[in-house]
Amino acid sequence: MTEILQYPFFQRALIAGILLGFSLPLIGVFVVTRRLSFFSEAIAHSAFTGLALSALLVTPALPTVIATAVLVTLAIVFTLHRTEIPADTVIGVYLALCAGAGILLIGVLQGYQPSLFQFLFGDILALAWQDVWVVVVMCLGSILTILALWNALLRISVHREMAMAMGTSAQGVDLLFLILLAVMVTLSLKLIGIVLVTAMLLLPPATARNLTNSFHGMVLIACVVGGMSNILGLYASYWFGTASGAAIVLTSAICFILSVFARRGR
């Protein structure tokens, strides 16, 4: 079990996996509470456009994908503010727009696009040390941001207008949280891939919700489940020789299924 730890590629994967496994559920708890899972899906799909733009403009993939995700977030917020269309419809429109534009632009590009496949399915074992440092900085930043916004996010979750009447700047907090979510989702794409990233965000909080009646308990359990799923998933992918992202998500899904039975017994 320990011999794999001597390989630098596994060390890098473990560090990035544990950090993201801890910080994504911390954000995911509020995604579940605020019912923003569809938004995360749209942001993941914006990576198609971001990757195509990166290939066309010959810019680095990750910064271009993150910039695209932030722009899409701002466009969604602006549209919601300007119209009276329900949020899920607006998000659905941008999801279709991002996926459509991305596929069209990728079609224009000639030849094999390695970064596209890396983002589509993710490969945590292919991370370089410089990727790990980006993950470390972004995870610490996201944890600090969530801690700073913690009470405001909870207040808005309970009753947006009551929170506003009592002095919370709901629009500002929402915007900051959505940008953070967009950045963290796109950052995770390289590890887990577009197809599975939302699962990594939602499964640990959903598991935790089955196991506790308190919010602090939910956050603690979600972070532990997220971190442990990454460790166990990585080892499982090593033992069984499977794709690491899928193994991490499946480990998390098994935790969720167990929590469903545990809830029945409560």
Add this chain to the structure above:
Amino acid sequence: MAEIVVDVNNVSVEIGGARLIENISMRVERGSTVAIIGPNGAGKTTLLRAVLGLIPISSGSITLFGAPIAQIGQQRHKIGYVPQRLEYDRYLPLTVKEMLHAFMPRISLSRIETALQEVGVHSLLHRPIGKLSGGQLQRVVIALNLLREPEILFLDEPATGVDIEGESRFYDIIERLRREHHLTVVLVSHDLSVVTRYASQVLCMNRRLLCFGPPTEALDAEMIRLVYGHDTTLYTHREHEP
């Protein structure tokens, strides 16, 4: 003359081209209870939201404690608000204690317990808010407002979904708190018995201002028909007769 804490002057609200309320005026004196009544769609909640600064007004002016709501800043704790119902996810695992701490992060546990005790729900401290009844939850929200030490409390049909006995108990609590904490109360209601029992002033509206004054003067049979329709009549119970 008592201090005016809320001054609404010729206020109109227009959203998406639709005029929701038009030229509404009222002045709320410190320590009074003002009831805003009117049929469904009359704009009662719109008026309350405008006063709280949650929606922009298209004309007129509103001041709270002598200042526009946007400039109230540090005095915002003086304003309490109890919405019609909380719109949270019923399955959110959030206890009463956690909810109160989210709104009042620096408050001590003993103060939280005292506030819950004042509204008769001290045993609910560790209960998830999703498992509270409508009446219990509204009392928790009142306790939250008490922790902020407000000078004025706005309530938007706070007893919606609560049974008749629970509603009566709820308004008795509000009246007791008003006296004990020297509060000014502005409440939206469609229940005329609440108005006659608790309000010192009543504002009748149906998008426009229909009447404003003490209930005994403002609410005559003609006004009630105007507000609620031709088949409505006010019957006074013997114990409430002047």
